[in-house]
Amino acid sequence: MVLLSPQDLSSMGHRNHTSASEFLLLGLSSRPEQQELIFGVFLAMYMVGITGNLLIILAIGSASRLHTPMYFFLSQLSLVDFCFISTTVPKMFVNIQTQTQAISYGACLGQIYICILLANMDNFLLTAMAYDHYLAICHPLHYSSKMSLCSCTLMLGCLWAIASLHALLHTLLMAQLDFCVSNVIPYFFCDLIPLLQLSCSDTRLNQLMIVLVGGLIVLLPFLGILGSYTRIAAAVLRVPSARGKWKALSTCGSHLTVVILFYGTISGVYLRPSSSHSTDKDSLASVIYMVVTPTLNPFIYCLRNKDMQGALGKLFSPKALFHRL
Numbered sequence: 001m002v003l004l005s006p007q008d009l010s011s012m013g014h015r016n017h018t019s020a021s022e023f024l025l026l027g028l029s030s031r032p033e034q035q036e037l038i039f040g041v042f043l044a045m046y047m048v049g050i051t052g053n054l055l056i057i058l059a060i061g062s063a064s065r066l067h068t069p070m071y072f073f074l075s076q077l078s079l080v081d082f083c084f085i086s087t088t089v090p091k092m093f094v095n096i097q098t099q100t101q102a103i104s105y106g107a108c109l110g111q112i113y114i115c116i117l118l119a120n121m122d123n124f125l126l127t128a129m130a131y132d133h134y135l136a137i138c139h140p141l142h143y144s145s146k147m148s149l150c151s152c153t154l155m156l157g158c159l160w161a162i163a164s165l166h167a168l169l170h171t172l173l174m175a176q177l178d179f180c181v182s183n184v185i186p187y188f189f190c191d192l193i194p195l196l197q198l199s200c201s202d203t204r205l206n207q208l209m210i211v212l213v214g215g216l217i218v219l220l221p222f223l224g225i226l227g228s229y230t231r232i233a234a235a236v237l238r239v240p241s242a243r244g245k246w247k248a249l250s251t252c253g254s255h256l257t258v259v260i261l262f263y264g265t266i267s268g269v270y271l272r273p274s275s276s277h278s279t280d281k282d283s284l285a286s287v288i289y290m291v292v293t294p295t296l297n298p299f300i301y302c303l304r305n306k307d308m309q310g311a312l313g314k315l316f317s318p319k320a321l322f323h324r325l
Helices: 006-015 032-062 069-098 105-138 140-146 149-175 192-198 204-237 242-270 279-303 306-315 318-324
Strands: 022-025 102-104
Touching (some): 022 105, 032 069, 032 279, 032 306, 069 102, 069 105, 069 149, 102 105, 105 140, 105 149, 192 204, 242 279, 279 306
Antiparallel strands (some): 022 102
């Protein structure tokens, strides 16, 4: 089957005046000669991403010294990133290998729900980790009581519940829309913004919920992170020794890097007026937060973290391998 060009797909979509039963994912390129290169690059990132995140989960689970709130949330972040990258990229691999661009209506809505759910959890877990850093540096005497295993588990359960309800809200609103003009999505996965642009229904409520509810879901955690690091910076400045300041900053450096990557890309896609959206820029940003960031996170958290490096070393030590055999 030959891949169709965007112009051909668009003309086909305009001739279809019935509600769409499936959508066509254009992917990153409609040129057949580029598909093999895209497949190879994304396969490499996918394998690195799932391997790195699985190793972090295994290392934290096997090392008793890492059974702390900070690493508890880090293992959850790795689990979310593992699921994140596995939600969209395998479908793209299937489409490239089978030379088809179709995804069913139900699968598209399911992909939207899972992507929003996992993006929310990334958002919430980054906030929880910032709060953990804040308590550890600014209120060390109260840290053990406020960040107990029970408290962390309860917090995690609440975060999953909020993330699920938010994802369900947008999915149900999307399910009420009709798609009768075109069914061509210029992305490699189903996402809210391109689907709203395809709908022939009134999408004002959907857009309002994205701005209001979605904005709050992103803005409030971001303000929490900003407030946490403002107090952390004030506390670090009061530390007399340069070594103490460096130790505190190095603890937060990896987390800050991930925060900048995540919020920079996701706000560029979802928190801009619809009139300012560009397909190429949005597609690039989506690749960064859907694939690149989950792939880079294991490296960001491990490169300068001696505890993680030690846990990974023990995980692959001859003694550990012998016990597993």
